[in-house]
Amino acid sequence: MNTLATSNQQSNRQTAQIGWNREQMAQRCAQDIEDGSYVNLGIGIPEKVAQYVPDGREVIYHTENGLLGMGNSPTADEHDPDLINAGKKAVTAIPGAAYFHHGDSFAMIRGNHIDVCVLGAMQVSAKGDLANWSTGAVDAIPAVGGAMDLVAGVKTIFIITQHTTKTGDAKILAECSFPLTGQKVVNRIYTDLCVIDVRPEGLMLIELAPGISFDYVQQRTGVTLQSAAHVTMNNLNEGQK
Amino acid sequence: MIDKRVASCASAVANIKDGDTIMIGGFGEAGSPIELIHALIDHGAKNLTVVNNNTGSGRVGLAALIENGQVAKMICSYPRTANSLVFPELYRSGKIALELVPQGTLAERIRAGGAGIPAFFTKTSVGTPLADGKELRNFEGENYVMERGLKADFALIKAKQADRYGNLTFNKTARNFAPIMAMAAKNTLVQTNEMVELGAIDAENVITPGIFVNGIIEVSKPQQESQLVKDGVVYLPIKSQGAEK
Numbered sequence: 001m002n003t004l005a006t007s008n009q010q011s012n013r014q015t016a017q018i019g020w021n022r023e024q025m026a027q028r029c030a031q032d033i034e035d036g037s038y039v040n041l042g043i044g045i046p047e048k049v050a051q052y053v054p055d056g057r058e059v060i061y062h063t064e065n066g067l068l069g070m071g072n073s074p075t076a077d078e079h080d081p082d083l084i085n086a087g088k089k090a091v092t093a094i095p096g097a098a099y100f101h102h103g104d105s106f107a108m109i110r111g112n113h114i115d116v117c118v119l120g121a122m123q124v125s126a127k128g129d130l131a132n133w134s135t136g137a138v139d140a141i142p143a144v145g146g147a148m149d150l151v152a153g154v155k156t157i158f159i160i161t162q163h164t165t166k167t168g169d170a171k172i173l174a175e176c177s178f179p180l181t182g183q184k185v186v187n188r189i190y191t192d193l194c195v196i197d198v199r200p201e202g203l204m205l206i207e208l209a210p211g212i213s214f215d216y217v218q219q220r221t222g223v224t225l226q227s228a229a230h231v232t233m234n235n236l237n238e239g240q241k
Numbered sequence: 242m243i244d245k246r247v248a249s250c251a252s253a254v255a256n257i258k259d260g261d262t263i264m265i266g267g268f269g270e271a272g273s274p275i276e277l278i279h280a281l282i283d284h285g286a287k288n289l290t291v292v293n294n295n296t297g298s299g300r301v302g303l304a305a306l307i308e309n310g311q312v313a314k315m316i317c318s319y320p321r322t323a324n325s326l327v328f329p330e331l332y333r334s335g336k337i338a339l340e341l342v343p344q345g346t347l348a349e350r351i352r353a354g355g356a357g358i359p360a361f362f363t364k365t366s367v368g369t370p371l372a373d374g375k376e377l378r379n380f381e382g383e384n385y386v387m388e389r390g391l392k393a394d395f396a397l398i399k400a401k402q403a404d405r406y407g408n409l410t411f412n413k414t415a416r417n418f419a420p421i422m423a424m425a426a427k428n429t430l431v432q433t434n435e436m437v438e439l440g441a442i443d444a445e446n447v448i449t450p451g452i453f454v455n456g457i458i459e460v461s462k463p464q465q466e467s468q469l470v471k472d473g474v475v476y477l478p479i480k481s482q483g484a485e486k
Contacts, residue, residue: 064344065268066414081270081465082415088269088322099413101420101448102268103352106345110365129368141329142341145319148371149345152364183368 019192019209024236025160027052028207029118029190032158037115038062038108040150043087045160046118062114064146066105069097086146109146110153117154119147121161121189123176126223128186128198130159131178144181151182163191163220170222172196172203193217195234196225204228210235244405246436247456250280253430257286257395264292264351264422265303266398269322270466272415274399274432275302277458281397282306282478288313292351292393294344294418296320296328299470304328309478312337316391318344324470343371346388348421353390355424355453360389396426399463400449403433404440407454408447416448423453432460 020028022045030052033039040062041047053059061070063085070085071092078092085091093099108114123131130151133144151157164170172189189196194217195207205217206228214227247253254277257263263281267273282305291312297304306312308327320328320339331337342350343365353361362385366372376387398419400409409431411419423429436459469476 063414065271066417080413081467082272083413084269084271088271093413099411099416101416102344102348102418103421106348110345110349110363134370139333141321141332142339143319143321144341144343144371146344148343148369149365152367153345180369 019163019194019212020236021192023048023052024209025190025192027236028195028234029158029160030054032188033057033059033116035059038068038113040064040109040114040117040154042117042119042147042150044120046120047087049118049160062105062108063091064102064105064109064150066100066102067091067093067097068100068108069094071097106146106149109149112153112155114150114154116156116158117150118158118160119150121159121171121186123171123173123178124159124161124186124189124198125176126172126174126198126203128184129176130157130181130186131176132181134179136179147181151185156187157185159186159189161189161191163193163217168220170220173222193220197228202226205231207232207234209233243451245407245451245454245457246405247458250276250432250458250460251283253277253456253458254280254284254395254397256428257281257284259286260288261286261394262290262292262392264393264396264418264426266293266396266417266419266422267303268294268414268417270298270302271413272399272411272417272419273297273302273466274397275464275466275469276460277397277399277430277432278302278306279476282309282311282476283480285311285478287311290314290316292316292347292391292422294318294347295322296325298322298324298326298466300327300475301464301469302466302476305476307331307337314338314340316340316342316347318342318347341371347391348418350388350391351418351421351425354392355421356390358390360387362387391425393422393426394428396422396429398422398429398431400431400433402435402437402442403431403454403457403459404437404442404451405457406439407431407449407451407457408442409433409449409451409454410442410446411448420449420453423449428455429453430456430458432458432463434461434463435459
């Protein structure tokens with residue numbers, strides 16, 4: 001098992017080296033977080049987006065267990081088991097933060113008050129359907145958390161995901177085969193290869209990672225992509241904000 | 242005179258009956274009323290329906306209540322957690338039922354239950370398996386699914402401060418489900434880190450007004466679930482009078 005996991009990670013890393021790596025995917029997404037936004041970040045790569053929001057932009061992070069104004073990880077002295085994020089990790093609260101109960105927290109989400117949510121994906125369809133909570137396997141313990149509320153209520157949904165699965169299957173498809181988290185909810189997809197907008201007329205490739213061609217992306221996508229009139233190639237600098 | 246203080250955790254939970262629905266506050270360990278849960282394990286009431294976001298961790302608190310065979314059904318949004326050992330095994334062997342509810346729908350169902358609202362419509366889960374079999378309604382061109390308000394016989398919650406009227410404050414993100422569960426349960430039992438005099442909590446700063454609270458017990462140094470799990474603690478019931486059935 002360990003050997004398999006290691007080799008998967010290695011092949012994953014090799015794939016990532018061709019386009020953007022995980023940090024760069026988060027960095028690219030962060031460029032689209034506007035000054036003054038209220039933002040909810042999912043677990044995994046989305047969490048990294050906070051590190052890369054360009055200087056000069058003030059962003060307030062919401063965590064659905066009841067905090068607006070989530071700060072960094074605590075020092076040993078600051079650690080409080082009553083101050084955690086939605087992934088149940090210890091966090092801090094910034095000056096100006098607010099605590100509230102779950103009813104209010106999800107009213108912020110479901111009442112369209114949160115501007116941006118960044119989530120991971122198992123599959124995304126051409127219509128913007130998202131599947132990210134269950135593979136539908138019979139023996140799995142189903143667990144959904146706040147994902148369905150976030151996609152239904154947050155104004156803009158960004159997805160950060162590897163372009164294909166570890167075994168090379170397309171994750172961006174005409175229709176999702178896994179159970180949906182929400183229908184027609186995704187606005188933009190950031191992968192290791194490119195940035196894709198979900199538009200009423202279909203999926204529009206708007207940006208490529210360095211050295212990646214449209215055809216290379218299309219071959220790894222389960223649905224026909226359109227190409228924007230001016231596809232930019234974004235050469236992110238390491239550490240650049 | 243109104244004085245909602247009770248003598249012990251055991252006496253607080255003494256009136257819980259077999260088959261009751263119990264809302265238990267907490268998101269993971271933050272806000273989990275672990276001493277009240279352990280008293281409920283000692284008490285021994287069975288065939289319970291428990292409402293909590295998760296299913297506990299390790300073999301203490303909510304996980305121990307489940308392991309002790311007292312829970313027939315969980316209503317929750319995320320039954321898997323790090324160190325969640327007990328629930329998955331019982332679920333796979335068909336010994337416990339699960340009603341999976343999106344987290345915000347769970348919160349809204351509890352709030353609705355506490356506010357006398359039997360049902361409401363939400364966009365959350367439309368087009369997903371969690372909307373199967375539920376009524377859909379179109380408002381202004383968008384589909385919404387009907388969800389039912391949720392009430393309970395008892396709520397067990399944890400507060401930071403309480404006065405004898407039952408006015409409560411909470412600590413940071415340990416607040417989570419507690420205020421809405423207090424509203425949705427017929428009997429809300431509170432363990433508080435600190436009992437204070439009337440007026441010590443400024444009326445502007447009361448989070449849960451005392452009208453939603455029925456019993457309060459001070460637990461000044463509550464145990465921390467993550468520490469118990471780290472120490473490998475297994476909570477075993479102490480036979481009390483309440484357990485004789």
